[in-house]
Structures are given as structure tokens and as C-alpha cells.
Amino acid sequence: xxxxxxxxxxxxxxxxxxxxxxxxxxxxxxxxxxxxxxxxxxxxxxxxxxxxxxxxxxxxxxxxxxxxxxxxxxxxxxxxxxxxxxxxxxxxxxxxx
Numbered sequence: 001x002x003x004x005x006x007x008x009x010x011x012x013x014x015x016x017x018x019x020x021x022x023x024x025x026x027x028x029x030x031x032x033x034x035x036x037x038x039x040x041x042x043x044x045x046x047x048x049x050x051x052x053x054x055x056x057x058x059x060x061x062x063x064x065x066x067x068x069x070x071x072x073x074x075x076x077x078x079x080x081x082x083x084x085x086x087x088x089x090x091x092x093x094x095x096x097x
């Protein structure tokens with residue numbers, strides 16, 4: 001099965017933004033990563049290819065937690081008009097059209 005292209009909108013909260021930001025900038029174009037509303041938050045708007053939103057979310061959070069264990073991820077993954085929301089590894093609600 002060919003990978004799908006997902007649009008990502010995410011808020012990353014962490015105790016150590018200095019450790020997490022380089023991981024995000026390695027995974028996404030630097031302009032996709034910006035400061036959040038608080039000093040311990042980063043925002044990401046980017047695209048990724050993968051088999052499913054769940055797999056992409058798991059991979060992203062695992063990478064972030066390798067850099068800083070106490071990192072939280074609130075993410076929305078959209079593909080083909082369907083949005084899936086996650087808090088850390090847990091899906092939140094039903095996919096929305």
C-alpha cells in the first residue's frame with residue numbers, strides 16, 4: 001500500500017524546548033516549527049507521509065521523548081478530508097470529516 005500524505009498541526013509541550021526543537025527541525029522544515037503561546041510550548045504545521053495517522057503520531061512522539069522524556073504532544077493529522085486527533089499516543093474522539 002502506498003504511503004498517504006498527512007497534514008500535521010501540533011502543539012508540543014516540554015520541560016526542555018532547547019532539546020526538543022532540534023528534533024522537530026530535523027524532522028520538518030525549520031519554518032514549520034515556531035514558538036507556542038508559552039515558553040515551554042512549540043507549534044508545528046507540516047506534512048508527513050506514512051501508512052496511518054496513528055503510526056506517524058507514534059513515531060513523532062517517540063522521537064521527541066528520546067530527546068526529553070517529559071514531552072506532551074497534541075496533534076491533528078488530516079488526510080483525504082479526514083482529521084484524527086491525538087493526545088500523546090491516545091486517539092481522541094472519532095475521526096472527523
